[in-house]
Amino acid sequence: MEPASGIMLDHNHRLSLREFPYIIRWRDDRCKRCGKCTAVCPVKAIEPTVKVQRIIQSEGTVPSPTASRKITHIVEQVTDMERHCTGCGTCTLVCPNEAIEPEYNPQHKFYHYKNKGGEPLKRGGRRNDPSVSTLDKLKFTRISMLTDPALDAGRHEFRIRTLLGRILPPEELPLKMEDGKLVVDKSSGKFIPPVREIFPIMIGSMSIGALSPPAWEGFAMGVAYLNEVEGIPVVMASGEGGMSPRLLRSKYLKYFILQIASGYFGWDEIIHALPHMVEDPAAIEIKYGQGAKPGDGGLLMAQKVLKLIASIRGVPQFVDLASPPTHQTKYSIEEAVAKMIQSMSMAWGFRVPVYPKISGTKTARAVLNNLARNPYAAALSIDGEDGGTGAAYNVSMDKMGHPIASNIRDCYLDLVRQGKQSELPLIAAGGVAKKGNLAANAAALIMLGASAVSIGKYIMQAATDCFGDEYNRCNLCNTGKCPRGITTQDPKLYRRLDPDRVAERVVETFKAADVELKKIFAPMGRSTELPIGMSDGLSIEDEAMAKRLEINYAC
Amino acid sequence: MCRLAAITSDKYFSPMENILALETMKEGHDGSGLGLTLKDLGGEFEEFKGFPIMSGICSKEGIGVLDEFMDKHGFKIKHVWTPKIKKVKGVISRDYYFARAYDYPEHYKNKSIQEKEDILMNTRLALRKLGEPDESIFVFSFYPDVITIKEVGDPLQLAEFFSLDKDGIRAKIVFAQGRQNTNYAIYLYACHPFFIQGYCSMTNGENTAFVPIKEFLMSRGFPGYIGYNSDSEVFTHILHYSVSRLNFPLHYYKDVITPLKPTEIEQRKDKEALNLMKQSLRPLCIDGPNMIIGFTPDGACFMVHDSKKLRPGVVGGIKGKYALMSEECGLDRAIPKRDKDKDIFPMKYDMVVIAPQAKEIKVWNQLQG
Numbered sequence: 001m002e003p004a005s006g007i008m009l010d011h012n013h014r015l016s017l018r019e020f021p022y023i024i025r026w027r028d029d030r031c032k033r034c035g036k037c038t039a040v041c042p043v044k045a046i047e048p049t050v051k052v053q054r055i056i057q058s059e060g061t062v063p064s065p066t067a068s069r070k071i072t073h074i075v076e077q078v079t080d081m082e083r084h085c086t087g088c089g090t091c092t093l094v095c096p097n098e099a100i101e102p103e104y105n106p107q108h109k110f111y112h113y114k115n116k117g118g119e120p121l122k123r124g125g126r127r128n129d130p131s132v133s134t135l136d137k138l139k140f141t142r143i144s145m146l147t148d149p150a151l152d153a154g155r156h157e158f159r160i161r162t163l164l165g166r167i168l169p170p171e172e173l174p175l176k177m178e179d180g181k182l183v184v185d186k187s188s189g190k191f192i193p194p195v196r197e198i199f200p201i202m203i204g205s206m207s208i209g210a211l212s213p214p215a216w217e218g219f220a221m222g223v224a225y226l227n228e229v230e231g232i233p234v235v236m237a238s239g240e241g242g243m244s245p246r247l248l249r250s251k252y253l254k255y256f257i258l259q260i261a262s263g264y265f266g267w268d269e270i271i272h273a274l275p276h277m278v279e280d281p282a283a284i285e286i287k288y289g290q291g292a293k294p295g296d297g298g299l300l301m302a303q304k305v306l307k308l309i310a311s312i313r314g315v316p317q318f319v320d321l322a323s324p325p326t327h328q329t330k331y332s333i334e335e336a337v338a339k340m341i342q343s344m345s346m347a348w349g350f351r352v353p354v355y356p357k358i359s360g361t362k363t364a365r366a367v368l369n370n371l372a373r374n375p376y377a378a379a380l381s382i383d384g385e386d387g388g389t390g391a392a393y394n395v396s397m398d399k400m401g402h403p404i405a406s407n408i409r410d411c412y413l414d415l416v417r418q419g420k421q422s423e424l425p426l427i428a429a430g431g432v433a434k435k436g437n438l439a440a441n442a443a444a445l446i447m448l449g450a451s452a453v454s455i456g457k458y459i460m461q462a463a464t465d466c467f468g469d470e471y472n473r474c475n476l477c478n479t480g481k482c483p484r485g486i487t488t489q490d491p492k493l494y495r496r497l498d499p500d501r502v503a504e505r506v507v508e509t510f511k512a513a514d515v516e517l518k519k520i521f522a523p524m525g526r527s528t529e530l531p532i533g534m535s536d537g538l539s540i541e542d543e544a545m546a547k548r549l550e551i552n553y554a555c
Numbered sequence: 556m557c558r559l560a561a562i563t564s565d566k567y568f569s570p571m572e573n574i575l576a577l578e579t580m581k582e583g584h585d586g587s588g589l590g591l592t593l594k595d596l597g598g599e600f601e602e603f604k605g606f607p608i609m610s611g612i613c614s615k616e617g618i619g620v621l622d623e624f625m626d627k628h629g630f631k632i633k634h635v636w637t638p639k640i641k642k643v644k645g646v647i648s649r650d651y652y653f654a655r656a657y658d659y660p661e662h663y664k665n666k667s668i669q670e671k672e673d674i675l676m677n678t679r680l681a682l683r684k685l686g687e688p689d690e691s692i693f694v695f696s697f698y699p700d701v702i703t704i705k706e707v708g709d710p711l712q713l714a715e716f717f718s719l720d721k722d723g724i725r726a727k728i729v730f731a732q733g734r735q736n737t738n739y740a741i742y743l744y745a746c747h748p749f750f751i752q753g754y755c756s757m758t759n760g761e762n763t764a765f766v767p768i769k770e771f772l773m774s775r776g777f778p779g780y781i782g783y784n785s786d787s788e789v790f791t792h793i794l795h796y797s798v799s800r801l802n803f804p805l806h807y808y809k810d811v812i813t814p815l816k817p818t819e820i821e822q823r824k825d826k827e828a829l830n831l832m833k834q835s836l837r838p839l840c841i842d843g844p845n846m847i848i849g850f851t852p853d854g855a856c857f858m859v860h861d862s863k864k865l866r867p868g869v870v871g872g873i874k875g876k877y878a879l880m881s882e883e884c885g886l887d888r889a890i891p892k893r894d895k896d897k898d899i900f901p902m903k904y905d906m907v908v909i910a911p912q913a914k915e916i917k918v919w920n921q922l923q924g
C-alpha cells in the first residue's frame with residue numbers, strides 16, 4: 001500500500017472529539033450565525049466553517065424527492081489539543097439563542113496528549129478531583145438538647161473571633177499584683193508578642209499580578225467594608241508581589257497580611273513605603289510552600305506582566321516572573337527561618353505577627369515543633385492539597401500535597417501534648433468550601449484544632465464568578481486569557497469584572513458565613529469562644545477516618 | 556439540672572441543714588446521687604485540724620490494699636469516722652465508708668504546705684489508680700479539715716442511710732449537691748462537689764467547652780488535673796489553676812472562665828493584664844449553662860454564673876450564716892429568718908463572695924473590676 005503523501009483524504013489521522021475533555025454541543029436549528037461564540041472563545045476551540053450539505057426535498061402533492069446541494073455555515077469544534085475546549089461556557093453566555101454549550105466528557109484522554117514538545121501541562125486552577133473531601137464528610141453531632149439548652153443564633157451574643165499571633169503561656173505572663181489588681185510588670189523585660197483579633201475566616205494569598213486590578217481591588221474593598229462598616233474583622237493576604245504603593249501608605253493596611261515569598265517580588269516597594277506607613281499590616285506571611293502546588297514556586301507568565309504589575313514588582317514588563325520553589329537563602333529551619341521571622345519582626349519593631357506558610361505535608365509536625373520553640377513565630381499556616389493557584393505544573397497540582405484535615409489534627413494534637421495548643425495558632429487552608437460549604441468546612445477545621453482558616457479559590461468562585469471547577473473547567477488562569485477578567489491583566493478582558501460587585505459579593509459571603517457559623521455553634525452550645533479543638537462535637541461516617549482524626553464515628 | 560445547697564457559717568452545723576434544703580428542691584434532682592463536702596470541721600474532728608483526712612469508700616478487699624499502701628508510705632491513722640449505716644430501701648450499701656485522719660509520714664512533718672499538699676494529692680491519685688479498675692477504692696479527698704461523702708441515691712434517703720441526722724458530724728462550710736444525672740452511667744467520681752488541694756466547686760449545668768478545657772488542663776503538667784468523669788470537674792481545676800498555680804486573686808476566676816468583651820475590658824483599670832490573660836487563658840473560657848458555687852482554702856465561698864446567666868442561683872442570709880443555693884426555696888429552708896429583700900440573685904457579671912467565717916458578703920462586679 002502506498003503511503004499517503006501530502007494530502008490525506010479522510011480525517012483518520014486526527015484526534016477524535018471523544019479524546020477531548022469538553023465536547024461542544026452546537027444546535028444548527030438555533031444558531032443564527034452571529035459569530036459571537038467563536039469571537040469570544042479564549043482558546044479558539046471553536047471556529048466558523050463552511051460545509052456542503054445535501055438536502056432532499058419534495059414539493060407538491062405526490063412525493064417527488066429531489067436532491068440539492070447547499071453550502072452552509074456552521075460552528076465547529078477544532079480537534080487540535082492545543083486549542084481544546086476548556087468547558088468555560090463563555091460561548092454559551094454570549095449566544096443569543098442558547099445554541100451552543102460545552103459538555104464534559106468523562107472518557108477524555110486529555111492528559112495523554114497535553115505534553116507537546118516534551119513540555120508538561122501547566123495550568124491554573126485547582127486539583128482536578130471532584131470527590132467529596134474529608135471536610136465535607138464531617139458532621140456536627142453534639143447537639144445540645146434539654147440537659148444543656150441550645151443557644152439561639154439570632155438572639156444570643158456570639159463571639160466569632162480568633163487570635164492571630166504568638167500567645168504567651170499563662171505561666172509566663174509578666175503580671176504582678178498592685179492593690180489587689182493584676183498589672184503588667186513592665187520591669188520584667190518580657191517580650192509580649194503582638195496579637196490580632198480577627199474573624200476566623202481569612203482571604204488567603206492571591207497576588208496583585210495573578211489577579212486583575214478589578215478582582216484585587218474588589219476583594220480589598222470588600223475586606224475594608226467588612227471591617228469598617230460591618231464590624232467583621234476579616235483580613236486578607238497580599239500574595240507574593242507586593243501591593244499598590246497607595247494602599248501601603250493608607251490606613252487600610254491594617255487589614256492586610258503582606259506576603260514575602262521566594263522571589264521577594266514587591267518588597268522593594270514595601271521597604272520603601274515602610275517609613276511612610278501610617279498603620280502596621282495585620283501580619284507578615286512568609287511563604288515556604290503552597291498547598292496547591294508543592295514543589296512549584298510562584299509563576300507569573302510574561303503575558304500578565306503589564307505596566308502596573310511591573311512597577312509594583314519592580315521588574316521589566318513582559319518577562320516570565322518565576323519565584324524559585326524554595327527560598328534560596330534557606331539553609332535550615334533553625335537558622336534561616338528563625339532569622340527571616342526575626343528580620344521581618346524587626347522591620348516593624350516587633351509590632352507585627354510574622355508566621356510561615358507551608359504546604360500540607362507529612363512533615364508538618366517537624367516544622368511545627370520547631371516553630372513552637374521559636375518565641376517569635378506567630379502562627380503556622382498549613383495549606384492542604386485542595387488549594388488553588390494561578391499557574392503550576394499539572395502534576396504538582398494533581399498529585400502533590402497532603403489533605404488538610406489530618407494534617408491540622410496531627411499538628412493540633414502535637415501541640416496539646418506539649419501544652420502549647422493556645423500558644424501557636426494554626427491556620428488551615430486548602431479545599432475549604434470545595435463544595436461551597438464555607439462555614440461548615442471552617443467550623444470543622446476549627447473543631448479539629450485550627451485557629452483560623454484561609455480561603456482562596458472559593459472566594460474567587462463566590463465573589464468573582466470564576467468558572468473553574470474540579471473537572472478542569474476553564475483553568476486558564478495562567479494564560480492571561482481569563483474569560484471572567486479575574487486572572488488577567490488585559491483591560492479588554494478585565495473590564496468584564498465590576499470591582500464594586502466583587503466587593504459586594506465578598507461582603508455578602510462573609511456576612512452569610514458569620515450567620516452560618518453561629519447556626520453551627522449555637523445548637524452545640526458554644527458562643528463565648530471559638531470552639532478550637534472541640535473534637536467531641538464532630539463525627540464522621542467512616543471508622544478509619546474517625547480513628548485517624550481521633551473523633552467520633554457515627555452512622 | 557442538679558440542685559445545689561451550700562451553707563457557710565461562723566458556727567458548726569449539721570449537714571442535715573443542706574440536705575433538708577435540697578429536699579425542698581426535690582423536683583430538680585432524680586435521686587441519682589448526693590455529694591457532700593464539709594470544711595472546717597467540728598464534732599469529733601475538731602481536735603484533728605492539722606491532720607489530713609482521707610474520705611472515701613472501699614470494698615472489703617480495697618480497705619486492705621489501702622491500709623497496706625498508707626502503711627508503706629508512712630501515714631499513721633489518728634482517727635477514724637465511719638457512718639452508722641442504716642438499711643434504707645433503694646440505697647445499695649457498699650462495704651466500707653470512711654473518713655480517716657492521718658498523721659503525716661515522719662519525713663514530711665516539717666515540709667512546707669505546698670509539699671504537703673502535693674504528697675496528699677499524689678497519695679490520693681495513687682489510691683484512685685489502684686482502686687479504680689475494680690472499683691475497690693474510691694478516694695474523694697485527702698486534705699486537712701475536709702470530709703467528702705458521695706453515694707448514689709436520693710439525698711434525704713442517703714442522710715438516713717448514713718444516719719447523718721443522728722451523727723455528731725459538724726462543719727462551718729457544707730456543700731451539697733443533689734444529682735440529676737446527665738452523664739450516662741452513674742459513677743461516683745462524676746459526682747459533685749469536686750475537690751483539689753483546698754479548692755472545691757459544684758455546678759448545676761453542662762459544660763459544652765469541656766474537651767478543649769480538659770485538654771488544656773491535662774497539658775499543664777500538673778498531676779492533679781485528671782479524672783474528668785464529669786464535665787464539671789474542670790471548673791474546680793480552673794479555680795485551682797487560676798488561684799493556686801497562677802496566683803491570681805479569687806475574683807479573676809470570673810475573668811478566666813467568662814472573659815469580658817474587648818470594649819468592656821477597656822473600662823477596667825487592669826485592662827492591660829486582662830487582655831493578656833484573656834488571650835493566654837482562652838482555652839479555659841467556659842460555655843454552656845452553669846452556675847458555680849465554690850470555696851477556697853481560706854474558707855471564702857463564692858457564686859458565679861456563665862456569661863449569659865443561663866442557670867439560677869441565689870445567695871442570702873444573716874451575718875454569720877449565709878447560704879448559696881440554686882433555688883430560693885432551698886434558701887428559705889436553710890435560713891428562714893433573714894431579710895429576704897437582701898437576697899442576692901447574681902447577674903452575669905457578678906461574683907458573690909462570702910468572707911471566711913461568713914463575716915460579710917460582697918458582690919464583685921466584673922465590669923467595674
Ligand code: SF4
Binds near residue numbers: 024084085087088091
Ligand atoms: S466553552 Fe469556552 S473554551 Fe469551549 S468553546 Fe466555549 S468559549 Fe471556547
Ligand code: SF4
Binds near residue numbers: 125476478483
Ligand atoms: S474564570 Fe478565570 S480565574 Fe476562573 S478558572 Fe477561568 S481563567 Fe481561571
